[in-house]
Amino acid sequence: MKKIITLFFAVMTLVLSGLSLAADTVASSVAPTVASAVAPTVASAVPTTSAVVAAVPAVAAAPAEVPLNWNAIVMFLIFVGVTLGITYWAATRTKTATDFYAAGRGVTGLQNGMAIAGDYMSAASFLGIAALVYFNGFYGLIFSVGWLVGWPIILFLVAERLRNLGKYTYADVVSFRLQQGPIRVMAAISSLIVVIWYLIGQAVGAGQLLHTLVPQVSYVQSIIVVGALIITYVTFGGMKATTWVQIIKACLLLGGATLMALGVMSHEGFSFEKLFSDAVALHPKHLDIMKSVVPIGAKLNPVESISLGLTLMFGTAGLPHILMRFFTVTDAKAARKSVLYGTCFIGFFYILTFIIGFGAIVLVANNPAYVADINKSILVLKGGGSMPAVYLSHALGGDFFLGFIAAVAFATILAVVSGLTLAGASALSHDIYASVIKKGQASEKQEVWVSKMCVIGLGVVAVLLGIAFEKQNVAYIVALTFSIAACTNFPILVLSIFWRGLTTRGAVMGGYTGIIGSIGLLVIGPTVWTKVLGMGPAIFPYDFPTFVVLPTVLIVAYVASVTDKSASGQKERDAYDAQLIRAETGLGAEAAAVH
Amino acid sequence: MSLLIASKIQSNPKYLQLVKQRDTLSWTLSAIVCIMYFGFILLIAFAPDVITQPLPNSVIPQGMLLGVGVILASAMLTGVYVYRANGTFDPIVQEIVQEASK
Numbered sequence: 001m002k003k004i005i006t007l008f009f010a011v012m013t014l015v016l017s018g019l020s021l022a023a024d025t026v027a028s029s030v031a032p033t034v035a036s037a038v039a040p041t042v043a044s045a046v047p048t049t050s051a052v053v054a055a056v057p058a059v060a061a062a063p064a065e066v067p068l069n070w071n072a073i074v075m076f077l078i079f080v081g082v083t084l085g086i087t088y089w090a091a092t093r094t095k096t097a098t099d100f101y102a103a104g105r106g107v108t109g110l111q112n113g114m115a116i117a118g119d120y121m122s123a124a125s126f127l128g129i130a131a132l133v134y135f136n137g138f139y140g141l142i143f144s145v146g147w148l149v150g151w152p153i154i155l156f157l158v159a160e161r162l163r164n165l166g167k168y169t170y171a172d173v174v175s176f177r178l179q180q181g182p183i184r185v186m187a188a189i190s191s192l193i194v195v196i197w198y199l200i201g202q203a204v205g206a207g208q209l210l211h212t213l214v215p216q217v218s219y220v221q222s223i224i225v226v227g228a229l230i231i232t233y234v235t236f237g238g239m240k241a242t243t244w245v246q247i248i249k250a251c252l253l254l255g256g257a258t259l260m261a262l263g264v265m266s267h268e269g270f271s272f273e274k275l276f277s278d279a280v281a282l283h284p285k286h287l288d289i290m291k292s293v294v295p296i297g298a299k300l301n302p303v304e305s306i307s308l309g310l311t312l313m314f315g316t317a318g319l320p321h322i323l324m325r326f327f328t329v330t331d332a333k334a335a336r337k338s339v340l341y342g343t344c345f346i347g348f349f350y351i352l353t354f355i356i357g358f359g360a361i362v363l364v365a366n367n368p369a370y371v372a373d374i375n376k377s378i379l380v381l382k383g384g385g386s387m388p389a390v391y392l393s394h395a396l397g398g399d400f401f402l403g404f405i406a407a408v409a410f411a412t413i414l415a416v417v418s419g420l421t422l423a424g425a426s427a428l429s430h431d432i433y434a435s436v437i438k439k440g441q442a443s444e445k446q447e448v449w450v451s452k453m454c455v456i457g458l459g460v461v462a463v464l465l466g467i468a469f470e471k472q473n474v475a476y477i478v479a480l481t482f483s484i485a486a487c488t489n490f491p492i493l494v495l496s497i498f499w500r501g502l503t504t505r506g507a508v509m510g511g512y513t514g515i516i517g518s519i520g521l522l523v524i525g526p527t528v529w530t531k532v533l534g535m536g537p538a539i540f541p542y543d544f545p546t547f548v549v550l551p552t553v554l555i556v557a558y559v560a561s562v563t564d565k566s567a568s569g570q571k572e573r574d575a576y577d578a579q580l581i582r583a584e585t586g587l588g589a590e591a592a593a594v595h
Numbered sequence: 596m597s598l599l600i601a602s603k604i605q606s607n608p609k610y611l612q613l614v615k616q617r618d619t620l621s622w623t624l625s626a627i628v629c630i631m632y633f634g635f636i637l638l639i640a641f642a643p644d645v646i647t648q649p650l651p652n653s654v655i656p657q658g659m660l661l662g663v664g665v666i667l668a669s670a671m672l673t674g675v676y677v678y679r680a681n682g683t684f685d686p687i688v689q690e691i692v693q694e695a696s697k
Contacts (some may be wrong), residue, residue, distance in 0.1 A: 037613065043605070044687070112688055138647070138656060138658065138659060141659060141663075142636075142639065142660070142662070142663040144666065145632065145635065145665050145666055146632075146636075148666050148669055148670075149628055149632045149669050151633075151669065151673065152625070152628045152669045152672050152673050152676075153622065153625055153628060153629075155619040155673050155676055155677075156620075156622075156624045156676055157621055157625060158679075173692045188664075244618040272655065273653055273654075273655070274618075276653075276654050276655050280654045286651045287654065290647060290649065290654055290656045291647040291656065292661075293646060293647065293658075300643065302640035302641055303637050303640075305636060305640040305660045306633075306640050308636075308639070309632065309633065309636035313629075313632060333680075333681065333685060336676070336677050336680055336681075337677060339673060339677075340673045340674055340677045343669065343673045344670050344673075347666045347669065347670045351663060351665065351666060380674075406667070440678070442597050443598075474684075498618075569693050577601070577605060578601055580614065581601055581604050581605065581611055584610070584613060584614055584688070585604065585610075585688050585691060586615065586688070587692060587695075588601070
């Protein structure tokens with residue numbers, strides 16, 4: 001124990017010295033660096049079809065002499081101090097593997113509901129949806145709705161059953177009656193692809209955001225600070241620290257977004273009619289922003305709209321870091337309640353982002369303080385496409401509120417990245433190391449040690465990839481991660497829970513069809529083939545492949561299962577009854593730890 | 596879980612009833628959410644004129660109310676499920692477990 005504490009302080013000192021190093025650079029920089037990133041947008045790292053990217057113009061901002069944003073730095077340091085304190089507290093209470101992966105299964109429904117909201121509401125959806133609305137109006141609502149409707153599905157179909165059947169990862173549930181090796185390898189591959197690409201998106205977003213807000217801190221320094229902090233949170237505090245970081249972040253983000261929306265509404269005399277008609281009057285596209293069912297300027301494309309809809313809904317229900325949260329609660333009842341709370345928080349938040357986006361049209365567009373070059377466009381802002389919400393906070397509450405929202409956005413990224421890192425590490429340590437390599441013979445201590453090493457490894461990988469992808473077009477990341485989650489994790493999980501006939505062969509063949517199908521079609525699709533690789537017109541003309549891949553996965557899993565005449569396949573079907581009893585009654589489910 | 600308890604549970608009509616009831620509720624509510632949401636998405640895909648039709652004397656399109664409605668209805672349906680599960684299913688599960696461990 002003592003060793004852990006000493007080590008903890010060592011790393012904490014390291015993090016703090018990293019921060020003061022950044023501060024030193026700040027003080028000594030005479031000519032602050034210019035925000036020169038070509039596409040510094042969190043929005044482009046996120047909910048975008050290629051057309052949106054075109055519609056969210058990014059601009060190389062050139063703030064000549066930017067004063068140091070002390071409000072943001074002080075508030076961010078307070079957040080870091082509090083979360084490190086919590087990590088220390090959690091570290092002294094993290095002894096077993098269950099503590100590390102699942103916070104001792106002692107999280108209550110309300111706490112988990114907050115943590116779910118904190119895990120899910122990324123800076124991408126906060127800044128990204130606001131930016132989509134700011135540039136395209138109505139179109140942003142499709143993302144708000146699509147990212148919410150996955151939640152009821154999670155509740156009705158998987159949440160309680162996941163808690164009753166699983167231990168630490170969703171692969172526990174899929175491999176409950178199927179063969180451990182092949183299932184866990186497949187599930188770990190799909191989890192890791194989702195986690196690593198999601199991490200890249202978040203890291204690039206964090207670097208660009210911090211660098212834009214505090215230009216004295218370079219992009220690389222920002223990413224290193226993020227990496228050091230999440231490695232500290234997760235290796236020492238495990239799921240307990242991660243959960244509380246997410247809870248605090250959810251409170252901050254909901255509070256900040258509520259204040260912004262209230263500020264907008266009070267400016268508009270608490271009349272939605274006035275808000276929307278003012279926005280229509282001020283936006284250069286006028287009434288078109290109320291008619292944008294696709295990004296403004298893009299062609300109507302029914303198939304793409306449907307595929308986007310499928311991806312958003314079922315992708316949510318297949319994200320490994322989200323599914324993992326259900327193992328932290330005391331029982332099935334708490335799992336169920338936590339989705340209700342989570343859905344309410346997230347739904348409320350998405351409605352707020354919509355108001356914030358329209359508020360930005362009224363208060364930020366056409367304001368010379370924020371617009372890059374008012375003679376060219378009254379929409380395009382300094383610092384890039386993800387800035388509307390950030391500038392709106394300045395328009396409403398000056399430097400102080402801007403500092404607060406900037407710190408909140410950064411806290412948001414830390415919370416999401418912590419959850420992702422832990423999910424990735426548990427796929428490696430619990431599924432691959434303990435279950436496949438050691439065939440279940442690893443001691444708890446070994447498993448947790450491996451997991452912590454994986455956290456450090458993933459943290460370092462995220463930092464390196466974040467730096468490598470600085471100038472890359474990362475617009476396909478959301479399509480990639482959500483497509484794999486929607487086409488692999490979600491259908492295989494639901495089949496394993498509800499369909500007696502699923503065998504190992506069906507699950508594995510279906511799973512790999514999902515992984516290979518989504519990646520393959522994305523690579524030959526417009527975003528990667530045309531925009532990233534520059535290979536000319538796309539072979540597969542849609543950004544979101546889910547409408548093809550998801551049905552194919554279901555068919556492959558079905559056919560491969562029913563044609564499976566092996567004895568082991570029959571045993572797996574027979575084992576369904578025992579699985580069903582445990583899923584329904586919770587008999588034999590992992591109990592909450594008591595210390 | 597012992598085989599004895601498992602066979603007791605499986606032959607308990609209350610258990611079969613529970614599985615049937617819960618599955619019905621789960622899949623019915625899922626279907627309602629999907630119909631609402633994909634209804635909204637299909638209108639966007641195939642009838643954008645209907646979606647963007649403004650409300651009388653207003654710039655607000657009908658689709659905006661629909662979208663917010665889908666969000667609110669989704670949250671309400673999660674409430675319905677939690678209410679039913681807490682009130683109806685949990686007591687039955689308890690009974691089944693008690694009867695099986697006698």
